[in-house]
Amino acid sequence: MECHKVKRLIVVSNRVQPPSEDEPGNQGGLTVALSTVLRESDGIWFGWSGGETESFTGHINFQKSAGVTTATVDLEPQDIHEYYDGFANRTLWPLFHYRVSLAEFERGFVDGYERVNTRFADTLLPLIAKDDLVWVHDYHLIPLGQRLRERGVANRIGFFLHIPWPPMRLMVSLPNHQELVESLFGYDVVGFHTQDWLESFIDYVRAQMDATIGEDNTVTWNGRTLRAVVCPIGIDAQEFADTANGPVAEAMRQRMEESAGGRAMIVGVDRLDYSKGLQERFIGYERLLSQREDLHEKVFLLQIAPPSRESVQTYQEIRASLDSLSGRINGEFSSVEWVPLRYVNKGYPRDVLAGVYRAAKVGLVTPLRDGMNLVAKEFVAAQDPADPGVLVLSNFAGAAAQMSQAVLVNPYSPEEIADALGQALTMPLAERQERWRALMDTVLEQDVMWWLGQFMAALDPGEAQEPALSAA
Numbered sequence: 001m002e003c004h005k006v007k008r009l010i011v012v013s014n015r016v017q018p019p020s021e022d023e024p025g026n027q028g029g030l031t032v033a034l035s036t037v038l039r040e041s042d043g044i045w046f047g048w049s050g051g052e053t054e055s056f057t058g059h060i061n062f063q064k065s066a067g068v069t070t071a072t073v074d075l076e077p078q079d080i081h082e083y084y085d086g087f088a089n090r091t092l093w094p095l096f097h098y099r100v101s102l103a104e105f106e107r108g109f110v111d112g113y114e115r116v117n118t119r120f121a122d123t124l125l126p127l128i129a130k131d132d133l134v135w136v137h138d139y140h141l142i143p144l145g146q147r148l149r150e151r152g153v154a155n156r157i158g159f160f161l162h163i164p165w166p167p168m169r170l171m172v173s174l175p176n177h178q179e180l181v182e183s184l185f186g187y188d189v190v191g192f193h194t195q196d197w198l199e200s201f202i203d204y205v206r207a208q209m210d211a212t213i214g215e216d217n218t219v220t221w222n223g224r225t226l227r228a229v230v231c232p233i234g235i236d237a238q239e240f241a242d243t244a245n246g247p248v249a250e251a252m253r254q255r256m257e258e259s260a261g262g263r264a265m266i267v268g269v270d271r272l273d274y275s276k277g278l279q280e281r282f283i284g285y286e287r288l289l290s291q292r293e294d295l296h297e298k299v300f301l302l303q304i305a306p307p308s309r310e311s312v313q314t315y316q317e318i319r320a321s322l323d324s325l326s327g328r329i330n331g332e333f334s335s336v337e338w339v340p341l342r343y344v345n346k347g348y349p350r351d352v353l354a355g356v357y358r359a360a361k362v363g364l365v366t367p368l369r370d371g372m373n374l375v376a377k378e379f380v381a382a383q384d385p386a387d388p389g390v391l392v393l394s395n396f397a398g399a400a401a402q403m404s405q406a407v408l409v410n411p412y413s414p415e416e417i418a419d420a421l422g423q424a425l426t427m428p429l430a431e432r433q434e435r436w437r438a439l440m441d442t443v444l445e446q447d448v449m450w451w452l453g454q455f456m457a458a459l460d461p462g463e464a465q466e467p468a469l470s471a472a
């Protein structure tokens, strides 16, 4: 299809994940989707390289990878400590996941966060041309829009939050909450995964800022208007389903089946993060084993959890706690032939992961709080339609709003997790198929390109983005 001329898109995110030329099948849906529009609009993906420099120079490293131009900068060690490890991961991440008691409030972190956002704005400014659309991603960069406005940028600028927005009563525990939320008014569009997160935002601006809420969630404050939109992210569903049918996944599925020795596999796949509810999940599984002796030797839980943010202490603590819980569970229930919990601390390529999902009878996705959760969608997309596994999903994942046909649980309740597992493990084929079909239809329909089209339509309402997007 011939591409219509689209406005150039500039994507800004903390880390830049350029598409890889060598392993096109092994990148996440977000990279694939953003890369498609960046390629078509001849755009730029700007952000931190992940690298360090002794003192910040603002030097931009331009690269082209699989047709996508990336522009990255290195940060100083102090920036990384205060902005990334600090305000982003030790203050905002826990607070926005409702874990106020884990949040660390330090002025130095705020200063570092402001400094990096200002540096990003100064560095990005010369790259922005008149008609460009700018799309900023995630909690690391909330003030960036306002910093750009202060430098005279009049372009359309959008922001998408990949994590939850906390209830107003929690938000106000952040000492600089007002300044932070005010800075969002630098954007024209602010996107959330769910109606819940959007409503918490609206509650805040109404109660704390006396903003005016208009039709279609337009919010006006201090002479500026933004539009808040619900825009749930999806996965590259058809591609993922095809991958799950492909040779690498099939080989992995067979290996898993052999190693399972006829036992039903429950699978969990998460970054090792306290928001993912891993401790509670292990305790729920332990409850199942103590209640259901008939399941002994007949099931096992494979939990794949690669460590993340290891420089942050709470992450070291959760890792230690999971080591000890898994030891306790295996110590109590294992036999010479059976290990009930296989706990693996490493990541796998997507095609291998697809085979693991497909081999599982149950996908156990129980975050305590999650903006969306893509693992739930990947699990569904990877299933065999003739004999699909069952998704057990936390009510508190953004994904639950779209995936009501999963077995939904309260992730804090070991009883509910144990009951849901019992139900999933014995669910008749017809019910599994019926639930799976409904879930798969949504996952396919509201995939990552749909998400992107929705957001782009809000960001640039005057332009029909469809022709370019459908050329993906």
Ligand code: ADQ
Residues within 6 Å of the ligand: 028, 162, 163, 233, 269, 270, 271, 304, 305, 306, 346, 347, 348, 349, 350, 353, 370, 371, 372, 373, 374, 375, 376, 378
């Ligand atoms: P995350 O918190 O990272 O994302 P999630 O949405 O589940 O959570 O995405 C994780 C991705 O990493 C998935 O694609 C998954 O396959 C992959 N992954 C996890 N463990 C892996 C392993 N062991 N090996 C290989 N790959 C692994 C944040 C928010 C989410 C939101 C996304 C997108 O916290 O709520 O859904 O952004 O907006």
